[in-house]
Amino acid sequence: MTEDGGRVGVRGLTKRFGPVAAVSDLSFDAPPGAVTGFLGPNGSGKTTTLRMILGLVAPTAGEARINGVPFAALQRPARVVGAVLEAQGFHPARTGRRHLLACAAAVGVPDAAVDVGLGAVGLIDAADRAVGGYSLGMQQRLALAVAMLGDPQVLILDEPGNGLDPEGIAWMRSFLRGFAARGGTVLVSSHLLGEIEQTADHLVVVSRGRCVYQGGLDQLRASRRARVLVRCADPGGLARALATAGIVEIDTLPDGRLGVADADAVRVGDVALAAGVAVHGLVEETIDLEQLFFQLTTGAWRG
Missing domain, CATH: 3.40.50.300 (P-loop containing nucleotide triphosphate hydrolases)
Structure with a gap:
């Protein structure tokens, strides 16, 4: 060689x-x-x-x-x-x-x-x-x-x-x-x-x-913003509270959870607490190559 x-x-x-x-x-x-x-x-x-x-x-x-x-x-x-x-x-x-x-x-x-x-x-x-x-x-x-x-x-x-x-x-x-x-x-x-x-x-x-x-791969991950996935008692109320706090990139997932971009778990939890919304689950999404590959090849990419 x-x-x-x-x-x-x-x-x-x-x-x-x-x-x-x-x-x-x-x-x-x-x-x-x-x-x-x-x-x-x-x-x-x-x-x-x-x-x-x-x-x-x-x-x-x-x-x-x-x-x-x-x-x-x-x-x-x-x-x-x-x-x-x-x-x-x-x-x-x-x-x-x-x-x-x-x-x-x-x-x-x-x-x-x-x-x-x-x-x-x-x-x-x-x-x-x-x-x-x-x-x-x-x-x-x-x-x-x-x-x-x-x-x-x-x-x-x-x-x-x-x-x-x-x-x-x-x-x-x-x-x-x-x-x-x-x-x-x-x-x-x-x-x-x-x-x-x-x-x-x-x-x-x-x-x-x-x-x-x-x-x-690092650039690909960086182009896909990480989200916080939230399961709570009042998704609509939490979404409104997040929007009021300036956090507007929010999706409702098929299982009822909210996917919140541009915020970490601590920030989302603080907003939920201030709004009096009970949170049952809060996790920062892990983005692996399989997820990225699926989004790229199915047209679901929003990078």
Whole structure:
């Protein structure tokens, strides 16, 4: 890996399949030294986008570049990009080592890269076992070892946590963050929102083929004002008292509670006490990535 890693840039990327627009005018960057989480509901165009970045699908319009050039123009692509997009077609009778040796020959890297790759993904002890006896999680690690053979600058991964147990997911998180810390670029699609929340430095969220958010998780949280959720004996009376106190961003939730923005729990409690409204529950809302994702992808975002 070069010290400054690689950069993935997508500009105006569009892909139509007949009348269906799988991806529409999509633009984003995945910078070096960071894990970029690529999120979106099923059918939002994530896999199609990754395939266009890797030159496997031709865009209808726009472009995707890696280190400033299309994938097809990379002179030694395995030295620049490693990718795992879907379940691999492993021969069940072939050992993990022999599979990697065949892949190393195909991409033009020395056999010595095989043991490096096996060690990187923790499969040294299983290297001489038939892949047919591997668990799904071990097969995911083997696919990642293939991606790492060329010591790439960029990793592009589609749902790499599939089949991994909690220990394996924690290992994957550490692996990806370590790769980024050494200057590499990681673009990872995942439906494991809690895991992306702990792993990614940068988010790209797509819905219906379009980008609905790009930036850091902290910025996303900051753009969504936290609320105080209040259960009380007289919601209408409390809402009027809050408005009189200058607190006007108030929603009535389906369960009857009030959602109060621009005030902390102490302030809301003081207003309720002064107004003589009995409070039965008062909690500051915790905003996690799952809530933010739902709001972004369902059109409920009011940021």
